[in-house]
Amino acid sequence: MTDPGKPDAAAERARWAASGAAWDRWADSMADPADRVNRPLLDLCGVTAGDRLLDLASGAGEPALTAATLAGPSGLVVASDLVEPMLAGARRRAAANGAHLAFSLADMTSLPFGARSFDRVTCRFGLMFVPDDRAAVAEMARVLRPGGRAAVAVWGPLEGNILFRELAAVLDRHLGPGALAGLDVLFRHSGAGFLAEVLESGGLDGVEVRHLRLSQGVPADRPFWKATLDMAFSPALATLSPSGREALEARIAAHFAGLADGRGLVPVDMHVVLGAGAAR
Numbered sequence: 425m426t427d428p429g430k431p432d433a434a435a436e437r438a439r440w441a442a443s444g445a446a447w448d449r450w451a452d453s454m455a456d457p458a459d460r461v462n463r464p465l466l467d468l469c470g471v472t473a474g475d476r477l478l479d480l481a482s483g484a485g486e487p488a489l490t491a492a493t494l495a496g497p498s499g500l501v502v503a504s505d506l507v508e509p510m511l512a513g514a515r516r517r518a519a520a521n522g523a524h525l526a527f528s529l530a531d532m533t534s535l536p537f538g539a540r541s542f543d544r545v546t547c548r549f550g551l552m553f554v555p556d557d558r559a560a561v562a563e564m565a566r567v568l569r570p571g572g573r574a575a576v577a578v579w580g581p582l583e584g585n586i587l588f589r590e591l592a593a594v595l596d597r598h599l600g601p602g603a604l605a606g607l608d609v610l611f612r613h614s615g616a617g618f619l620a621e622v623l624e625s626g627g628l629d630g631v632e633v634r635h636l637r638l639s640q641g642v643p644a645d646r647p648f649w650k651a652t653l654d655m656a657f658s659p660a661l662a663t664l665s666p667s668g669r670e671a672l673e674a675r676i677a678a679h680f681a682g683l684a685d686g687r688g689l690v691p692v693d694m695h696v697v698l699g700a701g702a703a704r
């Protein structure tokens with residue numbers, strides 16, 4: 425299969441180094457919705473008390489913080505990320521919550537851990553940003569003990585992810601297509617069968633894929649879209665003046681109000697693909 429949105433390593437490093445503050449700012453208020461993905465992901469990974477778990481691309485701590493509660497005091501959870509600014513949120517939240525987490529700066533294609541060091545590896549919304557995604561999966565397989573499991577979460581197609589789809593439509597109309605730079609990378613693994621192929625060719629056995637479709641009616645008069653706008657489109661927003669940003673946000677609010685049903689609720693649908701496999 426051809427790779428539909430292979431990212432550029434330098435652009436990704438720059439994107440994430442500049443995004444840490446926005447992710448940390450939203451992390452606590454987004455913790456409950458984040459857990460609706462974390463729990464099925466950790467369940468598919470088979471996490472239990474006492475596990476040694478490596479979370480890749482942890483960002484501000486999802487799902488590492490939830491994993492730490494499942495692994496418990498007899499386990500070990502290492503939260504890792506490519507860049508320190510993204511990991512800063514995870515460090516702050518772990519300290520605030522008294523969570524038992526270790527931290528490591530790590531590019532997931534070249535992990536600073538020995539072979540067979542972990543029982544579980546997780547990666548939530550991170551694999552798509554790695555140019556050589558198969559090399560990242562091979563590293564997951566290398567650091568797992570035989571029979572240990574890795575589980576990843578990636579985005580399903582853009583059409584099934586209302587927040588991204590509608591924000592992209594407004595930004596495209598009002599800021600031009602340049603504002604959507606990097607968006608295709610987010611949906612890189614959404615094609616049918618593509619994630620399974622990446623996990624298998626990286627060396628995982630017994631690969632299984634599940635589709636998680638979440639839906640929630642959210643009051644149109646609440647700015648429920650602001651976190652996604654800030655976190656996913658921060659490079660495009662950085663070029664706007666304060667009044668330009670205000671005008672854009674007014675357009676977005678009006679756009680979502682137009683999608684509300686008779687009860688004033690916007691149907692916020694999400695489609696996430698979970699994939700898992702075991703090390704040999």
Ligand SMILES: C[S@@+](CC[C@H](N)C(=O)[O-])C[C@H]1O[C@@H](n2cnc3c(N)ncnc32)[C@H](O)[C@@H]1O
Pocket residue numbers: 436440441480481482483484485486487504505506507510530531532533547548549550553554
């Ligand atoms: C969309 S965020 C996901 C953060 C968190 N897992 C979550 O779901 O909230 C993507 C993360 O991938 C990290 N990342 C990108 N390329 C990476 C690489 N090659 N190795 C490790 N982490 C990487 C970024 O720094 C960023 O923190």
